[in-house]
Each structure stands twice: as structure tokens, then as C-alpha cells.
Amino acid sequence: MSVSRRDFVRLGALGAIGASVAPGATLLGQEPAGAARASVGARAKRILILGGTSFLGPAQVEYLLARGHEVTLFNRGRTNPDLFPGVERLVGDRSTAELDALRGREWDAVIDNSATVPRWVRESTALLRDQVEHYLYVSSISVYSDNSIVGMSEDAPLHQLEDPDTEDVFGANYGGAKALCEEHTGNAFGDRAIVVRPGLIVGPRDGTDRFTYWPLRIERGGEILAPGDPTNPVQFIDVRDLGEFMVRLVETGASGVYNATGPLARPLAIEEMLYGIKAATDTPSGFTWVPADFLASQQVRPWQDMPAWVPPQEGMEGFSQIDVSRAVNAGMTFRPLAVTTEDTLAWARGWSEDRKSSPLRFGITAERESQVLAAWHAGPGRGGG
Numbered sequence: 001m002s003v004s005r006r007d008f009v010r011l012g013a014l015g016a017i018g019a020s021v022a023p024g025a026t027l028l029g030q031e032p033a034g035a036a037r038a039s040v041g042a043r044a045k046r047i048l049i050l051g052g053t054s055f056l057g058p059a060q061v062e063y064l065l066a067r068g069h070e071v072t073l074f075n076r077g078r079t080n081p082d083l084f085p086g087v088e089r090l091v092g093d094r095s096t097a098e099l100d101a102l103r104g105r106e107w108d109a110v111i112d113n114s115a116t117v118p119r120w121v122r123e124s125t126a127l128l129r130d131q132v133e134h135y136l137y138v139s140s141i142s143v144y145s146d147n148s149i150v151g152m153s154e155d156a157p158l159h160q161l162e163d164p165d166t167e168d169v170f171g172a173n174y175g176g177a178k179a180l181c182e183e184h185t186g187n188a189f190g191d192r193a194i195v196v197r198p199g200l201i202v203g204p205r206d207g208t209d210r211f212t213y214w215p216l217r218i219e220r221g222g223e224i225l226a227p228g229d230p231t232n233p234v235q236f237i238d239v240r241d242l243g244e245f246m247v248r249l250v251e252t253g254a255s256g257v258y259n260a261t262g263p264l265a266r267p268l269a270i271e272e273m274l275y276g277i278k279a280a281t282d283t284p285s286g287f288t289w290v291p292a293d294f295l296a297s298q299q300v301r302p303w304q305d306m307p308a309w310v311p312p313q314e315g316m317e318g319f320s321q322i323d324v325s326r327a328v329n330a331g332m333t334f335r336p337l338a339v340t341t342e343d344t345l346a347w348a349r350g351w352s353e354d355r356k357s358s359p360l361r362f363g364i365t366a367e368r369e370s371q372v373l374a375a376w377h378a379g380p381g382r383g384g385g
Contacts, residue, residue, distance in 0.1 A: 044068045047250065048107040048132065050094070050124065051114030053080040055205050056138065059243030060111060061087065067247065074102060075114065094120040099127055109134040109250035116169045118161070118180040125188035134250055136194040137185040141259065141322055142175040143197060150318040154197070154257040154326060158182075182257070191255045196246055199261030199322060200236040200308060203340050204347035210307045211236060213363030214277050215345050221283035225369045227306040228292045230271035233320040234308045237262040238340045245332040258327040262334045267321045270309055273337070280341040290376050298372045305364040 047064055051057045052073040061084055064071050074090040090101035094115065102124075110132050115121045125135060144152055145159045161176030169177035185193045202211035217224060242260055249258070274287055292302075292311040302310045310319050324332065359365065364372070376382065 044070055045108040045251065046070045046072070046106070047247075048072045048074060048102075048105075048110045048128075050074050050110065050112045053083045054113075055207060056201060056239055056243055057113050058083060058205060059203075059239045060113075060247060063240070063244045063247050067251075069247075072105075072107065094124065097123055099123065102127055102131075104131075106131050108132070109136065111136045111138070111246060111250065112185075113138050115181055116174070116177055117167050118164060118169075118177055118184060119167065121181040121184040122188075125184055129188045134192050134194060134253060134255075135185055135189045136196065136246060136250055137182060138246070139178045139182050139195050139197045140175070141197050141199045141261065143179040143182065145175070146315075147319040148315045148317050150321045151323045152259070152318050152321075153323045154259055194249050194254055195257040196242075196249070196260050196327075197258065198237060198242055199259075199320075201239050201242055202236045202308075202344070203239040204343050205239065206344070207361070209360040209362045210303075211340075212344055212348055213307045213360050214274065215281070215341050216348060216360070217363065218274070218277050218285055219281045219283050219345060220366075221285040223373060224274075224285055224287050225300075225306075225364065225373055226270070226274055226287035226289045227295055227300070227302070227309045228270065228289070228311050230289055231269045232309060232312060233267035234270045234273050235261040235263075235267055235320045235322060236308055238335055241332070241334050245327065245330075248331050252331075254330060256326075258330060258332075259322050259324045260327050260332060261322055261324055262332075263337055263340070264334060265324060265328045273308065276337040277341045280338040281345075288373060288376070290372070294376060294379075295372070298375060300364060300368075300372055304362055305368075307362045 044067075047069050049057055049060060049071065052061055052071075052075060057073075058080075061071055061073070065084075065087075071084075072088045072090060073084070074092055076093050077089065077091045092098040092101045095117070107128075110124075110128055112121065112124065112135065115124070115137070121137065128135065141152075143158045145157045146152075149156055158179040159175035161173060161180050164180055166173060166177075182195045185195060200210060206212055237260060241262060245258075245260060271287075278285060292313070295302075295306070300306060310316050312318075312320065
């Protein structure tokens with residue numbers, strides 16, 4: 001059925017999450033965007049970032065510089081090479097073990113954004129173990145082997161990589177590869193190791209379109225295909241909230257493993273997400289909620305055609321219900337969904353004409369969406385024969 005804004009308000013005051021408010025306001029239990037941003041302390045830290053110029057890295061670098069830290073970037077120099085012209089850059093290539101630029105240097109902490117191949121982490125941690133105080137490895141919730149567990153904590157079972165020497169680390173091997181990277185980090189750094197497991201990362205500079213699809217689609221207006229049950233859970237985190245949390249971990253010399261997703265300390269219903277995004281746009285639009293089984297019959301894929309959404313069934317009940325209490329207790333905060341939406345739309349409006357005219361990497365096409373909606377409306381009892 002098509003759910004109106006009046007229906008949504010009747011279901012509960014969930015639309016408040018997306019109210020257009022100034023950055024820093026608190027909505028539905030969200031911490032202000034500036035919360036927990038204490039002063040750096042007596043001494044600025046020297047931070048090495050492996051990667052640093054793609055999506056998560058810039059959010060970290062911007063926050064580090066704003067807080068007075070000294071930053072060094074190590075990467076191949078190919079992605080956004082003109083970003084942060086005043087920041088020291090070291091050139092190397094982890095895929096070919098070109099790490100010489102790191103030798104003989106010391107830093108207070110490393111943030112490793114760029115490794116999925118376990119060998120890369122084994123080599124970098126072995127080299128830097130005596131040159132660095134803390135090592136933060138950016139992992140993934142994909143390390144968990146049983147997504148049926150609702151409220152998975154950091155102690156839930158992990159994937160095991162069948163061939164620990166493989167460098168084919170995508171597809172079925174991805175979770176196990178990230179888990180082995182975590183193991184190498186812990187083996188080298190012990191209680192000086194930090195592992196952060198993000199979920200879906202969203203916001204400006206996201207090249208995947210996995211969240212961007214929704215603000216753009218809702219801003220386009222009209223009848224919008226909405227997936228599954230409106231109460232299905234979703235989880236994601238603004239890239240800036242994630243980057244700032246990681247910086248605060250290395251500032252305080254934390255250790256251990258942290259699940260890091262949001263945009264609240266609890267899972268969010270997909271209706272909260274969609275109506276929250278809608279509240280930050282002006283174009284008239286309405287959602288038509290189509291059950292998961294019908295979408296499956298139409299070959300509409302969760303996560304890919306309907307980004308951020310995975311129906312909580314068939315072993316995926318816990319996928320979007322990860323426990324993030326440890327990270328929240330360690331200082332992870334969340335900015336309002338309205339801010340993430342508005343900033344993502346502002347970023348997308350600055351795309352090149354070629355980018356604007358190209359299909360999104362995730363999200364159903366307009367033509368296919370119209371076909372699925374027409375098929376849904378044509379069903380028995382819905383106006384069709």
C-alpha cells in the first residue's frame with residue numbers, strides 16, 4: 001500500500017529524526033555532532049594514515065587537522081593526489097610490499113584504512129610494531145559468520161579464511177580476509193591494537209551510491225518504491241561520525257574491538273530512514289511499501305536495488321541489528337539524519353555532468369522501478385485483474 005505522511009505520523013512520531021535542524025541539534029537521542037570533542041590535550045599526536053584520500057580517510061584527516069594533530073599519509077599517490085596539499089605524503093604500494101618510505105620513522109598511532117589482503121597487514125604491522133604506539137585497523141561487520149544473531153556484540157563468531165595466503169579477498173572470502181587482518185593486528189600490537197568494525201558508511205564523497213540513491217530518489221519525487229515491512233531495521237553511519245570516533249580512540253590510547261554503525265545507538269526502522277530523508281527535501285513524494293516476497297519475485301535485490309535494506313529473514317535477522325553499545329560508551333556520536341541527507345545532496349549537486357548522467361552504482365533504475373510498481377498495483381485486490 002501507499003503510506004502517506006499522515007499514516008506515518010499516526011504510526012508514531014518517527015519523522016522527527018529527519019527534521020531539518022541546525023548541525024549539532026539533538027534528535028531522538030542522538031548526541032550533538034560536536035559532543036565528546038574535548039581538547040586534544042598537552043601534546044598533539046603524530047598520526048600515520050595508510051590510505052587517506054578516498055572516502056573515510058578525508059573525514060579522518062579533516063578532523064585530525066582541526067584538532068591540531070600532525071598527519072602523514074602513505075599511499076600510491078593515485079587517488080585524489082591534490083587533496084590536503086599541506087600534509088606530508090609518503091609514496092608506496094602495499095600490494096607490492098613497497099614500504100621503504102615507512103622505515104626509520106616514528107608515529108604515535110597508525111590508522112589503517114586501506115588493507116583487505118591479510119599479507120598487507122602482516123607486513124605493515126611487523127614493520128611498524130616498534131615504530132608506533134597504537135595501530136587502528138579498519139575492519140567490517142562482514143567479519144561475522146552468523147548474521148541470524150540479533151544484537152551481535154564484538155564477541156560473536158567470525159568467518160575463517162580457508163586459505164590464509166589467498167589474495168583473492170572479495171566475494172565469499174571478504175569476511176574471512178578482514179577477520180585475518182584483525183588477527184594480524186592483534187598479534188603484532190597486543191593491547192596497543194584497536195579494531196573498528198563499521199557497517200554501511202554514508203555521506204559526502206561516497207562513491208558507491210549505497211545511501212546516496214535514497215536522497216536523490218526522494219528529491220526526484222513522485223511515487224517511490226519502498227522495500228519490505230516499514231519496520232524492517234537498517235543501520236548505517238555518517239562517514240564523519242565514524243572518522244571522528246576513530247580519531248578520538250587514537251587520541252585516548254584506547255584498545256580493543258568496536259562495532260561502529262548507527263545512525264542511532266539502536267537500529268533504525270527503514271520508515272524512519274525514508275521519512276527522515278523526505279523531511280529534509282521539498283519535492284512532493286509518497287512511498288509505496290512492497291513486501292519482500294513480491295520484490296524477490298520481481299528480481300529486485302536487497303542491498304543492491306534497494307540500498308541499505310536487507311529483509312530480516314533467512315539467516316539475516318541480525319544483519320542490521322548490530323550492538324554498538326561498546327562504541328557509544330567509548331564516545332561514538334551521531335549527527336542528525338537531516339544533516340547527512342542535506343550534505344549528501346549538496347555534494348551530489350556538485351558532480352560533473354558525466355557523473356550526473358551516468359547510472360548510479362547502487363539503486364534500482366527509474367524504468368525498472370516503474371515496472372515493479374505497475375506490477376504491484378496490477379495484482380489482485382490492488383486494482384488489477
